Amino acid sequence: METIFVLLPLALLIAAIAVGFFVWAARTGQFDDLDTPAVRMLFDEEPGIGIRDSGFGNRDSIPNPERRVSE
Amino acid sequence: MKGRFLPHPGSARRGREALAQAPGREGSVEARSCRCAHCGLPVPARLLREGGERQFCCSGCRQVHTLVHEWGFDQYYRIAGQQDAALGPAKVTGRSFDDFDDERVRAEATDPAGPGRLRTRLYLEGVHCAACVWLVEKLPAVLNGVDEVRLNAGTGVAEVTWRPDRTRLSAIGRALDRLGYTPHVHRASRAQEARRAEDRAGLARVGVASACAMNLMFLHGAIYAGEHSGMDSPYETFLRWLSFGVALPVILYSARPFYQTAVAGLRAGMVHIDLPIAVALTVTFAASAVNTVRGSGALWFDSLAMLVAALLGARQLQRASQRSALERADSLRGVAFLEFARRLEGGLPDAPAVEVPLAALVPGDRVEIRSGELVPVDGVVLSGRSSLDNAVLTGEAAALPVKEGDAVYAGATNLGARLVVRVEAAGVTTRVGTLLAIVQEALARKPVLLQTTDRLVRRFVQAVLVLAVITGAAWLPKGPEVAIERLIALLVVACPCALGLSIPLAVSIALMRAARAGIFVKDPDALERMRQAETLLVDKTGTITEGRPAVVRWQGEDLALDLARTLEAESAHAVARAFQRSFGRPLRLVRTVETVTEVPGRGIGGRLDGHDVRVGTRAYVAGGGAAVPESLAAAAADAVLEDLSPVFVAVDGTVRGVAAIGDRVRADAQETLTSLRARGVRVRILSGDHPGLVSRVARELGVPEDAAHGGLTPEQKLDLVSALVGERGGPQQGPSKGGRPLRRPSVVMVGDGVNDAAALALADVGIAVHGGTGATIAAADIVLTREGISPLLEILEGARSLRGVIRRNLGFSLIYNAVACMLAVAGAITPLAAAILMPCSSLVVILSSALSPTFGKAASTKASAASGVA
Numbered sequence: 023m024e025t026i027f028v029l030l031p032l033a034l035l036i037a038a039i040a041v042g043f044f045v046w047a048a049r050t051g052q053f054d055d056l057d058t059p060a061v062r063m064l065f066d067e068e069p070g071i072g073i074r075d076s077g078f079g080n081r082d083s084i085p086n087p088e089r090r091v092s093e
Numbered sequence: 094m095k096g097r098f099l100p101h102p103g104s105a106r107r108g109r110e111a112l113a114q115a116p117g118r119e120g121s122v123e124a125r126s127c128r129c130a131h132c133g134l135p136v137p138a139r140l141l142r143e144g145g146e147r148q149f150c151c152s153g154c155r156q157v158h159t160l161v162h163e164w165g166f167d168q169y170y171r172i173a174g175q176q177d178a179a180l181g182p183a184k185v186t187g188r189s190f191d192d193f194d195d196e197r198v199r200a201e202a203t204d205p206a207g208p209g210r211l212r213t214r215l216y217l218e219g220v221h222c223a224a225c226v227w228l229v230e231k232l233p234a235v236l237n238g239v240d241e242v243r244l245n246a247g248t249g250v251a252e253v254t255w256r257p258d259r260t261r262l263s264a265i266g267r268a269l270d271r272l273g274y275t276p277h278v279h280r281a282s283r284a285q286e287a288r289r290a291e292d293r294a295g296l297a298r299v300g301v302a303s304a305c306a307m308n309l310m311f312l313h314g315a316i317y318a319g320e321h322s323g324m325d326s327p328y329e330t331f332l333r334w335l336s337f338g339v340a341l342p343v344i345l346y347s348a349r350p351f352y353q354t355a356v357a358g359l360r361a362g363m364v365h366i367d368l369p370i371a372v373a374l375t376v377t378f379a380a381s382a383v384n385t386v387r388g389s390g391a392l393w394f395d396s397l398a399m400l401v402a403a404l405l406g407a408r409q410l411q412r413a414s415q416r417s418a419l420e421r422a423d424s425l426r427g428v429a430f431l432e433f434a435r436r437l438e439g440g441l442p443d444a445p446a447v448e449v450p451l452a453a454l455v456p457g458d459r460v461e462i463r464s465g466e467l468v469p470v471d472g473v474v475l476s477g478r479s480s481l482d483n484a485v486l487t488g489e490a491a492a493l494p495v496k497e498g499d500a501v502y503a504g505a506t507n508l509g510a511r512l513v514v515r516v517e518a519a520g521v522t523t524r525v526g527t528l529l530a531i532v533q534e535a536l537a538r539k540p541v542l543l544q545t546t547d548r549l550v551r552r553f554v555q556a557v558l559v560l561a562v563i564t565g566a567a568w569l570p571k572g573p574e575v576a577i578e579r580l581i582a583l584l585v586v587a588c589p590c591a592l593g594l595s596i597p598l599a600v601s602i603a604l605m606r607a608a609r610a611g612i613f614v615k616d617p618d619a620l621e622r623m624r625q626a627e628t629l630l631v632d633k634t635g636t637i638t639e640g641r642p643a644v645v646r647w648q649g650e651d652l653a654l655d656l657a658r659t660l661e662a663e664s665a666h667a668v669a670r671a672f673q674r675s676f677g678r679p680l681r682l683v684r685t686v687e688t689v690t691e692v693p694g695r696g697i698g699g700r701l702d703g704h705d706v707r708v709g710t711r712a713y714v715a716g717g718g719a720a721v722p723e724s725l726a727a728a729a730a731d732a733v734l735e736d737l738s739p740v741f742v743a744v745d746g747t748v749r750g751v752a753a754i755g756d757r758v759r760a761d762a763q764e765t766l767t768s769l770r771a772r773g774v775r776v777r778i779l780s781g782d783h784p785g786l787v788s789r790v791a792r793e794l795g796v797p798e799d800a801a802h803g804g805l806t807p808e809q810k811l812d813l814v815s816a817l818v819g820e821r822g823g824p825q826q827g828p829s830k831g832g833r834p835l836r837r838p839s840v841v842m843v844g845d846g847v848n849d850a851a852a853l854a855l856a857d858v859g860i861a862v863h864g865g866t867g868a869t870i871a872a873a874d875i876v877l878t879r880e881g882i883s884p885l886l887e888i889l890e891g892a893r894s895l896r897g898v899i900r901r902n903l904g905f906s907l908i909y910n911a912v913a914c915m916l917a918v919a920g921a922i923t924p925l926a927a928a929i930l931m932p933c934s935s936l937v938v939i940l941s942s943a944l945s946p947t948f949g950k951a952a953s954t955k956a957s958a959a960s961g962v963a
Contacts, residue, residue, distance in 0.1 A: 026328070030335060034308065041304045048297040054289060057247045061223035062230075065172065 183273035190266030479509030595902030611879030619874035627838025633780035649750020
């Protein structure tokens with residue numbers, strides 16, 4: 023029976039580690055949005071989707087109807 | 094590849110122009126049912142393109158679809174197809190979003206995110222389903238310099254991580270806009286961050302308390318069992334010390350909020366509901382700790398931890414439901430009322446326009462205001478003629494014509510053609526800015542309430558404390574040790590659990606259900622004040638009425654109406670929009686539409702199915718040689734008398750019908766106001782519109798003439814509300830120190846415009862109706878996201894039934910307490926009995942709250958609410 027002097031603290035230590043992880047997860051905001059991840063996981067990843075550079079990020083080629091002022 | 098997949102919005106020929114200019118083509122397009130390839134809505138016949146593989150209902154959908162396809166994101170439609178959510182027509186503004194690059198704007202929602210990266214929060218309009226999440230989060234695949242996008246589907250807020258050396262925020266803004274999600278810099282995000290941090294800490298506390306409570310139950314279970322069957326003392330001592338160790342984090346970390354609010358309450362001279370809880374926790378823990386050290390006597394650690402876990406859990410739930418209401422309101426408010434102006438660079442009339450933030454404008458700058466846009470500044474018209482809708486500002490529904498030299502004010506909507514305006518004032522110095530300052534001031538004047546000021550609760554708390562003292566005193570003759578033990582038994586088992594649970598649970602479930610019904614309650618105490626509503630002040634334009642012109646009446650032939658509707662579908666004019674709004678998309682009874690011509694300010698004409706159709710003013714249709722039959726002329730005259738604008742429809746040279754156009758009274762207004770009056774609420778109408786019109790609407794709704802006030806400025810509205818609020822609850826009546834006096838009938842204000850905002854903030858309950866401006870949403874206690882004013886009735890009913898539920902819960906707690914008190918006094922409550930009794934009482938409160946019919950009777954809510962707590 024003396025074994026509970028070791029096992030009980032050990033069990034509590036493991037529980038404490040789990041609680042520690044939960045506190046960490048809560049504090050880093052992993053429970054902030056409970057809706058979106060539920061739908062996000064359903065998306066199938068299709069490799070090669072899209073094109074890496076649409077030219078949209080490049081200032082000169084941004085189709086900008088309003089602005090034609092050179093910088 | 095520039096411009097290939099993104100047609101210039103100005104040059105994008107609308108489908109109807111193309112068709113109208115190609116007569117004969119339409120005849121061959123079958124009037125068959127066809128769905129938009131982007132949003133799935135039916136495509137109007139005139140927009141059907143022959144031979145086109147894909148058809149679109151509007152240019153927005155066409156643009157978005159082209160871009161989605163071009164970027165290889167066709168999977169979007171597969172995902173969207175699996176969702177039930179109905180897509181609306183896509184909206185593409187075609188803005189340049191140059192103002193996003195301005196440091197002042199960007200900094201409001203941007204934080205550093207690692208070396209060379211920034212994280213910006215953008216609120217996206219038009220997020221409706223999982224497919225949107227997929228599409229928006231695919232942005233890094235096509236945008237150079239964008240590392241990651243995370244979209245919250247619930248709030249519509251996207252966190253974009255990007256590199257300022259590789260791209261600009263304006264480019265990201267444009268890409269999102271072209272995908273149909275109009276982005277706004279999320280200004281409210283700072284306040285949300287603070288709330289969120291609180292939430293995260295709360296969740297961590299609940300987690301720690303729950304974990305400790307469960308472990309303590311095991312440990313105590315062993316101790317109870319040991320007491321029964323006999324246990325060697327080293328084991329028992331060991332278990333006791335372990336329990337003590339596990340209880341420490343509960344009392345030191347999880348329970349901290351109870352002490353904080355109890356102390357804050359005492360400082361404010363109030364008995365807060367947390368006070369008995371804090372007292373119970375302290376006494377219980379101290380006694381149990383002493384017993385641990387002594388090695389004998391009862392331990393209450395498990396009850397204590399359970400208590401903390403249950404109470405914190407219930408509060409976390411309430412906070413979560415309240416936060417979702419606040420976030421929803423913040424998101425709506427995050428769309429700033431006025432965001433940017435198109436400043437003309439250089440002195441030429443056709444100078445290029447650059448979008449700049451309002452803060453960058455100085456008096457003397459010239460800004461351009463396009464059709465349908467908001468006027469961003471106070472100023473004087475330099476060129477252009479148009480009409481403005483000032484309803485948001487003044488409450489007047491009528492369109493106001495403007496020309497060169499006229500003054501215009503920020504907040505008005507440009508209904509007609511492009512205007513160029515010289516800036517006189519921008520930002521806080523504008524008239525609307527001054528109004529917003531009044532709102533701030535009114536909000537500051539509103540007394541800050543401590544969370545629960547309900548008299549019932551206060552009495553309850555006092556009763557329990559008195560009971561505890563009596564119990565302690567009754568057992569004192571038997572020795573202090575026994576007295577303390579009985580006292581603890583009472584405090585742990587009796588008072589706090591049911592008390593602490595009954596209110597937050599009932600409130601959080603009510604808030605969740607209300608939110609599902611499109612009613613977002615920012616301040617739960619507002620429900621309590623709403624229950625006591627005596628006077629209901631409603632704004633007219635946009636609240637009782639729809640706030641936009643619509644066809645109020647039609648007199649004439651059905652064929653003429655079909656033709657007129659089809660013809661008006663070709664225009665974007667205010668009258669045309671009124672037709673579209675009132676009747677929806679035209680039925681496809683008319684096959685061909687040719688040679689459409691629009692005469693600004695007069696009307697529109699065209700050849701439809703071989704008929705010569707003209708819709709417009711009397712002069713316009715008479716110009717086409719049309720005679721007006723007497724009955725229709727009389728109808729038109731009646732319309733004018735009622736302040737409506739008559740629009741004549743002539744077919745082949747004869748007037749066949751008259752549409753009366755005006756601001757229509759909402760369909761649910763009459764019934765709602767009558768029901769409210771039947772429940773003893775005095776209804777008064779406040780409006781900035783001219784008194785004649787206001788009293789006509791009042792008559793129509795059965796509101797007495799003397800309760801209809803027209804021609805009010807925002808300041809007068811504010812004075813009226815403050816007079817009503819002051820008249821009822823003078824300080825002489827107010828016994829409470831922390832809040833306003835409670836037992837007085839309250840004043841409820843309902844409105845939508847900036848001109849109502851200050852009055853909303855000052856009233857006991859401010860309610861912003863659907864479509865309200867940012868200032869109104871900020872000022873209101875309750876925000877409606879559902880069209881119409883029928884939710885007002887639901888709020889009143891919901892508030893009343895919530896009161897009933899709280900009463901029931903407290904009543905049960907009282908009975909439970911009385912029994913528990915007797916048991917405690919009799920000395921029958923052992924730690925084991927407490928461990929069994931406590932969860933049972935909580936369960937009853939949970940069931941009572943979850944099964945209550947507050948705010949609708951959605952069965953699913955019950956289930957989710959119950960499972961969320963259990």
